[in-house]
Amino acid sequence: MTIAKHALLNDLFVSDDVPVGQLIHSGLLTCPPETCLSEAARLMQQAHVSCILIQDPETQALVGIWSEGDARRLDFTDRQLISRPIGDFMSHPVRSVPASWSLNQVGMKLKREGVRRLLVIQDEDQRPLGIVTQTDVVRQQGLEHYLYMREVGSAIRQPPLVLDARMPVAEAVHTLQESNSEAAIVAYPQDLHHPWGIITERDLIRLLADAQNYVCLGDIATHQLLSVEPDTSLIAAVNILREKKFRHLGVIGPQGQPIGLLSLGDILASVEYAYVNRLREALSARDSALKASMEHLRLAQKVIEVSLDGIIITDARGIIESVNPSFTELTGYTAEEVIGKTPKVLSSGRHQSNFYQNMWQALKQQGYWQGEIWNKRKNGDIFPEWLTITAIRDEKEQIIQYAAIFADISDRKRKEEKIHNLAYFDELTGLANRRLLNDRLQQALSQARKHEAMLAVLFLDLDLFKRINDSLGHASGDQVLRRVARRLQDAVGTEDSVARLGGDEFVILVPEVEHLTDLERLSHRIIAAIHQPMQIEGQELFVSTSIGISLYPQDAQNTDDLLKNADSAMYRAKENGRNNFSFFTQQLGQETSSRLTLENALRRALHQQAFQLFYQPKIDIHQGKLKGFEALIRWNDEHLGFVSPADFIPMAEQLGLIDSLGNWVLHEACQQLKWWQKAGLDVVPIAINISARQLASPHFEASIHQALQDSKIPAYLLELELTESCFLPEHAEAIACMLHRLRQLGIKISIDDFGTGYSSLSYLKRLPLDTLKIDASFVRELPHAHDDCQIAITIIAMAKALGLNVVAEGIETYEQLTFLREQGCEQGQGYYLGRPSPANQVVTWLAQDWHTQVYDH
Numbered sequence: 019m020t021i022a023k024h025a026l027l028n029d030l031f032v033s034d035d036v037p038v039g040q041l042i043h044s045g046l047l048t049c050p051p052e053t054c055l056s057e058a059a060r061l062m063q064q065a066h067v068s069c070i071l072i073q074d075p076e077t078q079a080l081v082g083i084w085s086e087g088d089a090r091r092l093d094f095t096d097r098q099l100i101s102r103p104i105g106d107f108m109s110h111p112v113r114s115v116p117a118s119w120s121l122n123q124v125g126m127k128l129k130r131e132g133v134r135r136l137l138v139i140q141d142e143d144q145r146p147l148g149i150v151t152q153t154d155v156v157r158q159q160g161l162e163h164y165l166y167m168r169e170v171g172s173a174i175r176q177p178p179l180v181l182d183a184r185m186p187v188a189e190a191v192h193t194l195q196e197s198n199s200e201a202a203i204v205a206y207p208q209d210l211h212h213p214w215g216i217i218t219e220r221d222l223i224r225l226l227a228d229a230q231n232y233v234c235l236g237d238i239a240t241h242q243l244l245s246v247e248p249d250t251s252l253i254a255a256v257n258i259l260r261e262k263k264f265r266h267l268g269v270i271g272p273q274g275q276p277i278g279l280l281s282l283g284d285i286l287a288s289v290e291y292a293y294v295n296r297l298r299e300a301l302s303a304r305d306s307a308l309k310a311s312m313e314h315l316r317l318a319q320k321v322i323e324v325s326l327d328g329i330i331i332t333d334a335r336g337i338i339e340s341v342n343p344s345f346t347e348l349t350g351y352t353a354e355e356v357i358g359k360t361p362k363v364l365s366s367g368r369h370q371s372n373f374y375q376n377m378w379q380a381l382k383q384q385g386y387w388q389g390e391i392w393n394k395r396k397n398g399d400i401f402p403e404w405l406t407i408t409a410i411r412d413e414k415e416q417i418i419q420y421a422a423i424f425a426d427i428s429d430r431k432r433k434e435e436k437i438h439n440l441a442y443f444d445e446l447t448g449l450a451n452r453r454l455l456n457d458r459l460q461q462a463l464s465q466a467r468k469h470e471a472m473l474a475v476l477f478l479d480l481d482l483f484k485r486i487n488d489s490l491g492h493a494s495g496d497q498v499l500r501r502v503a504r505r506l507q508d509a510v511g512t513e514d515s516v517a518r519l520g521g522d523e524f525v526i527l528v529p530e531v532e533h534l535t536d537l538e539r540l541s542h543r544i545i546a547a548i549h550q551p552m553q554i555e556g557q558e559l560f561v562s563t564s565i566g567i568s569l570y571p572q573d574a575q576n577t578d579d580l581l582k583n584a585d586s587a588m589y590r591a592k593e594n595g596r597n598n599f600s601f602f603t604q605q606l607g608q609e610t611s612s613r614l615t616l617e618n619a620l621r622r623a624l625h626q627q628a629f630q631l632f633y634q635p636k637i638d639i640h641q642g643k644l645k646g647f648e649a650l651i652r653w654n655d656e657h658l659g660f661v662s663p664a665d666f667i668p669m670a671e672q673l674g675l676i677d678s679l680g681n682w683v684l685h686e687a688c689q690q691l692k693w694w695q696k697a698g699l700d701v702v703p704i705a706i707n708i709s710a711r712q713l714a715s716p717h718f719e720a721s722i723h724q725a726l727q728d729s730k731i732p733a734y735l736l737e738l739e740l741t742e743s744c745f746l747p748e749h750a751e752a753i754a755c756m757l758h759r760l761r762q763l764g765i766k767i768s769i770d771d772f773g774t775g776y777s778s779l780s781y782l783k784r785l786p787l788d789t790l791k792i793d794a795s796f797v798r799e800l801p802h803a804h805d806d807c808q809i810a811i812t813i814i815a816m817a818k819a820l821g822l823n824v825v826a827e828g829i830e831t832y833e834q835l836t837f838l839r840e841q842g843c844e845q846g847q848g849y850y851l852g853r854p855s856p857a858n859q860v861v862t863w864l865a866q867d868w869h870t871q872v873y874d875h
C-alpha cells in the first residue's frame with residue numbers, strides 16, 4: 019500500500035495553556051461494578067472508547083476504571099471470564115485533575131503518578147467531565163517537528179509479535195499477555211495476496227462483547243494490515259492512522275516481511291522521550307526556581323530582621339505594613355504601635371511641606387528617593403537619618419508597596435560638625451580660625467569690589483602676653499585668650515567677624531567702612547574692653563592690646579597683603595607705646611619691606627658669620643689706667659653697608675636668632691683674649707653685652723662654660739653686661755641664682771644703661787653685681803643739665819652705698835669727664851677716651867699712657 023504524505027491535521031497539536039476541560043470530549047462511559055465483562059466490553063465497543071468508568075449505583079461515585087489495556091491481563095482460558103463482574107478487574111481509585119488545569123500541569127501529574135489516564139472533573143463541584151490520556155497531552159506539546167524529522171523505522175522498538183492465524187484464541191491471547199503486547203501481526207501463510215492481518219486489544223474487547231466461541235486467532239483478527247515502509251516519516255504515519263481511524267500500522271521491510279507494528283501510542287511514545295525530557299527540565303527548572311526564590315525570600319527576611327538599618331514597608335498608600343527590629347530600636351516605636359499608620363508619626367516638623375511633596379513626586383516618577391531627613395523618636399528626640407525609599411511594583415508596573423530603609427546619622431553628623439569646626443574654628447576660643455577668616459575675607463573683598471566699598475582689617479595681639487604665659491603658666495594664658503576672645507566679640511558686636519590666627523594674634527574684619535572715624539571708635543572700644551581688669555586664678559591681671567589697621571582698596575588689594583599690612587601697622591602701634599592703634603601707611607609698607615630685606619640679610623650674615631667685634635676701652639678716670647674693654651658687634655653687609663647693632667640686635671631677638679648671635683660674640687671675645695694672652699699682652703677683662711632673651715635661654719649658662727673651656731681663659735677676664743630688662747619678675751629668681759653661680763666662677767657682672775629701667779632696688783641688692791653703668795643719656799648734657807647732674811650724682815652715690823663700681827658711658831668731652839671724676843665716678847667710657855675699634859687697635863691701647871689722656875686737656 020502506497021501512502022502519500024498528508025498535511026498536518028490542525029487539531030492534532032494545540033497550545034498547552036488551554037485548560038484541559040476545553041480539550042476533552044465530554045461524556046463518560048460508566049457502568050456499575052456488577053456489570054459483567056462482556057457487557058462492559060460491548061458498551062466500550064459501541065461508544066468507541068478505550069476505557070469505562072465504574073460507578074457506584076447508590077452514591078453515583080466513580081469507584082474505578084477499566085481500559086483496553088486491562089483486557090490483555092484477563093485470563094481467556096477462564097470459561098466464566100465474560101460473565102465475571104467488572105468490579106473484580108477495575109483499577110481504583112480514579113485519579114483526577116480539575117478542568118482548569120493546563121496541559122502542562124496535567125502532564126506533570128501523569129508523570130508523577132505513573133498513569134496513562136486521568137479523569138477530568140469540574141473545579142467547583144468535582145463533577146466528572148471526561149478522560150484525558152497521556153497521548154492527548156503529548157499531542158498538544160508542539161512536537162510536530164520531531165515527527166517530521168523522524169522516520170517510522172526509527173520508532174520501532176522491537177520486532178513485531180507475529181502469530182499464526184491458525185493459533186487457538188486462548189493461546190494467542192496468552193502469547194499477547196506474555197509478550198506484554200497490545201497488538202500482534204497475524205500471519206496468513208496461505209493467502210499470498212494478503213499475507214498479513216492484525217490482532218489488537220480492541221479485538222479482545224470484541225471477543226468479550228460478542229460472547230461467541232471463537233476457535234482460532236484468524237476468527238477474531240482483522241485480515242488486513244495497514245502498512246507503510248520504514249522510511250515513511252512519522253508525521254505521515256500519524257496522518258494515515260488519523261485518516262483511516264486505525265490505531266496500528268504495520269511496517270513492512272523491502273522483502274515484504276513485517277519488521278514492526280506501530281500504534282499511535284508507540285509513535286507518540288517515540289517522541290515522548292523528547293517531551294518527557296522537556297517536562298523534566300521544566301519541572302527541575304521550576305523546582306530550582308522555587309527553591310532559589312524561597313532561599314532569596316528567606317535570606318531577604320533574615321537580612322531585614324538583622325539589619326542595623328531601620329526598615330519600613332508600606333502599602334501603595336503609605337500605610338505601614340511592617341517594620342523590622344532596628345526600626346523599634348531607632349525610633350522607640352514597636353511594630354504594633356505603627357502598623358496601620360503612616361510614617362507621619364515620625365515627622366519632626368523640621369521640614370516644609372514642599373520637602374515631602376518633592377519626595378513623593380520623585381517616588382512616583384522615578385520610584386526612588388534618597389536623602390537626609392530629620393525625624394522624631396517616640397521620646398521626642400529629633401534625629402537626622404539617611405533615608406532611601408524604593409517603590410515596589412507588580413508585573414503591570416503598578417506601585418504596590420514602598421520599602422524605606424534608614425540609618426541614624428546623628429554620630430556621623432556630630433563628627434562632620436566636629437571636623438568642620440576643627441577645620442574652620444579655633445578650638446580654644448571658638449572663634450573663626452585662619453582658614454575661615456581667609457574665606458570670609460575673600461568673600462568680603464569680592465563684595466567690596468562689587469559695591470566699590472571700603473573694607474578694613476584690624477590685626478591685634480596682646481602686649482607682653484608672653485609674660486603672662488611664662489609667669490602664670492599656659493592654663494592661665496589660655497583663660498586670658500578665652501576672655502579676650504569674648505570681649506572682642508562683645509566689643510565688635512558681630513560674632514562672625516572676629517578670628518584668632520594663633521597665639522595671641524586676633525583679626526577683626528570690618529566688611530563695610532564708611533568713615534575712618536568709625537574704625538577709630540571701634541579701636542578705642544576694643545582697647546578699652548581688653549584693658550578691663552581680669553580675674554585669673556585669684557589674680558587681677560591687666561592686659562593691653564595694640565591694633566594695626568589696613569584698608570581695602572587704599573592699602574592692599576588682596577587678603578594676604580591686607581593681613582600683612584595690618585600686622586605691620588600693629589608693630590608700629592607697639593613701637594608707639596602699646597595699648598593703642600595705628601593705621602597702615604605707605605611709608606610703613608616700605609619700612610616693612612626693608613625690614614624683610616634686613617631680616618634675610620641677617621640670617622645670611624649669621625650663616626656666614628659675617629660679623630666683627632670692636633672694642634671700646636674702659637678707663638679708670640682717677641688713676642688713668644685701662645681697666646677693660648666693652649666688646650661691640652659690627653656688621654658691614656655687602657649690600658646694606660654698615661648696620662647698627664641697635665637695629666639688628668632687637669631683630670635677632672624677635673627672630674629667635676639671638677642665641678646663636680650671642681654665642682658667636684661670646685666665643686669670639688674669649689678667643690680674642692686667648693690670642694692676646696698668647697701674644698704676651700697684659701690683658702684686661704672684656705665685657706660683652708647680653709640681651710634679655712639670651713639670658714633667659716636655658717642654654718646660656720652652658721654656653722659660658724663652653725666658651726671658657728674652649729678658650730681656656732680665666733673667668734675673671736669675662737664680664738657680662740646686662741640691662742635692667744633682663745630681670746623680668748617671672749625669671750628673676752632663676753636668673754639671680756644663675757648669676758650667683760657664674761659669679762662664683764669669677765665672672766664679673768654689670769648693669770648696663772642703668773637708670774633707664776624700673777628695677778627695684780631691693781631686687782638689685784640681691785643680685786651678685788660688680789658694676790653699674792650710667793646710661794649715656796644722663797651723661798650727654800653734663801655738667802649743664804641740672805637733672806642729669808642730679809641723676810648721675812645719685813647713681814654714683816647709690817653704687818658706692820651698694821659697694822659697686824660705677825662706670826659712666828658716652829663720655830664725649832673733657833668737661834663731662836671732669837664732672838664725673840669730681841663726683842666720685844671711678845671709670846669712664848666714651849668717644850673722648852676711645853671709640854670702639856677693631857682688635858688690632860687694642861695692642862696700642864694696652865701699651866698707651868692713659869694718665870695724660872685723663873688729665874691733660
Ligand SMILES: Nc1nc2c(ncn2[C@@H]2O[C@@H]3COP(=O)(O)O[C@H]4[C@@H](O)[C@H](n5cnc6c(=O)[nH]c(N)nc65)O[C@@H]4COP(=O)(O)O[C@H]3[C@H]2O)c(=O)[nH]1
Binds near residue numbers: 651706771829849
Ligand atoms: N654717641 C655716642 N655713642 C657712644 C659713645 N661711646 C660709646 N658709644 C656707643 O654706645 C653704645 C654702647 O653700647 P650699649 O649701650 O651697650 O648699646 C649697644 C648694645 O645694647 C647693643 N650691642 C652691641 N653689641 C652687642 C652685642 O655684641 N651683643 C648684644 N646683645 N648687644 C650688643 O647695641 C647697642 C648699640 O651699640 P653700638 O652702636 O655699638 O653703640 C655703642 C657704642 O658704640 C659716645 O661717646 N657717644
